[in-house]
Amino acid sequence: MFWGAYRRAAPRSDITFLLAPAAYDAEAGRHWQMPGVGTLFAKSRAKAYSQEAQRPFDCVVHFEIIFRGNTMAIMPNASIHLDAAIPADSEGQEQARLTDEARFADQNYSRHAHNLLLNQIMFRKYADPHHDWDWRQYGAKLLGSVKGCRVLDYGCGQGEEATYLAKMGAQVTAIDISPVGIGLTKARAKLNGVGDRVSAMLMRCDPTEFPSESFDVIHGFGILHHIGLQIGLVEIKRLLRPGGRGLFFEHMGNSKTIERLRPKEKDYTKGERPVTWKEVQEIRPEFSKFLARPFHIASRLRKRVQLLNRPVVKRVDHAILSALPFMRHFASGMVIYLEK
Numbered sequence: 001m002f003w004g005a006y007r008r009a010a011p012r013s014d015i016t017f018l019l020a021p022a023a024y025d026a027e028a029g030r031h032w033q034m035p036g037v038g039t040l041f042a043k044s045r046a047k048a049y050s051q052e053a054q055r056p057f058d059c060v061v062h063f064e065i066i067f068r069g070n071t072m073a074i075m076p077n078a079s080i081h082l083d084a085a086i087p088a089d090s091e092g093q094e095q096a097r098l099t100d101e102a103r104f105a106d107q108n109y110s111r112h113a114h115n116l117l118l119n120q121i122m123f124r125k126y127a128d129p130h131h132d133w134d135w136r137q138y139g140a141k142l143l144g145s146v147k148g149c150r151v152l153d154y155g156c157g158q159g160e161e162a163t164y165l166a167k168m169g170a171q172v173t174a175i176d177i178s179p180v181g182i183g184l185t186k187a188r189a190k191l192n193g194v195g196d197r198v199s200a201m202l203m204r205c206d207p208t209e210f211p212s213e214s215f216d217v218i219h220g221f222g223i224l225h226h227i228g229l230q231i232g233l234v235e236i237k238r239l240l241r242p243g244g245r246g247l248f249f250e251h252m253g254n255s256k257t258i259e260r261l262r263p264k265e266k267d268y269t270k271g272e273r274p275v276t277w278k279e280v281q282e283i284r285p286e287f288s289k290f291l292a293r294p295f296h297i298a299s300r301l302r303k304r305v306q307l308l309n310r311p312v313v314k315r316v317d318h319a320i321l322s323a324l325p326f327m328r329h330f331a332s333g334m335v336i337y338l339e340k
């Protein structure tokens with residue numbers, strides 16, 4: 001079997017297929033010289049996403065493959081149906097995944113609990129951005145003013161960005177599943193004089209409990225590759241008011257070789273799945289405006305090699321990615337800006 005990934009909405013259904021066989025059985029005839037008219041029935045497991053249930057499902061897709069001489073047509077519409085649309089994760093697995101995420105975050109944030117003061121350098125990147133070679137400044141320039149906006153900090157961690165956005169005049173709602181993170185978000189906002197502008201709460205992002213169109217702006221740093229790009233963006237679209245804006249900083253992983261070399265156990269949770277350039281492009285049409293830009297080639301190692309955290313390295317990375325777009329295959333970061 002040849003396999004291809006494609007995404008499509010099945011007519012008269014709320015199901016979006018994320019990964020399904022777009023293929024035929026090569027063993028049946030390499031050149032498709034099948035005489036006359038014939039029909040091959042095939043079925044395969046696929047991943048689907050249900051808008052209504054807002055969760056992924058494993059399902060079985062039935063295909064009718066029709067042969068006319070040496071041409072072939074695949075008729076998935078005619079015969080797709082979901083056998084046994086069981087949740088991809090059982091409730092137990094789902095709970096274990098969330099617990100693992102929260103535990104990992106709690107441990108990490110506990111180490112930084114003593115330092116709640118505003119990081120002025122980082123704050124200026126949001127409040128007064130200039131340089132496109134720095135991904136935070138590039139994103140902040142796209143986002144523009146958040147003054148007076150209802151902002152959701154989606155997967156807020158320990159609340160640094162929630163505090164920056166509140167200091168810039170936003171009314172921020174910050175959510176995460178890490179109890180330590182939420183505690184620190186509240187404490188940080190209070191200490192930095194914006195306790196009344198930041199409402200932090202324990203809540204999962206996939207999905208949230210907020211009514212549709214609750215926010216003018218949604219900000220997320222490193223959350224979509226935890227919950228899944230498709231799941232996250234469906235929820236974001238639901239939560240934004242028409243014309244609302246979204247800004248996301250994500251870990252990108254296009255190269256399977258590089259991803260295999262990452263020392264996962266220490267720095268990453270089991271549930272993380274870096275977004276790819278390809279899947280982001282597939283989601284683009286869902287929004288009225290959608291920009292994605294890759295960042296960090298040499299500077300992807302900046303946490304391990306301090307020298308690579310220098311502006312000059314980021315400038316060189318930016319110049320390379322601007323001149324040679326195919327180099328994004330090796331980049332580790334992506335900024336997504338979108339409008340509903």
Ligand SMILES: C[S@@+](CC[C@H](N)C(=O)[O-])C[C@H]1O[C@@H](n2cnc3c(N)ncnc32)[C@H](O)[C@@H]1O
Pocket residue numbers: 098101102105154155156157158159161175176177178181203204205206220221222223226227
């Ligand atoms: C890479 S950290 C980023 C945190 C923060 N935005 C920052 O910039 O430091 C990912 C965060 O996502 C949270 N998270 C993971 N899965 C989640 C889920 N399903 N719902 C809500 N938060 C989740 C984790 O607890 C963690 O705080």
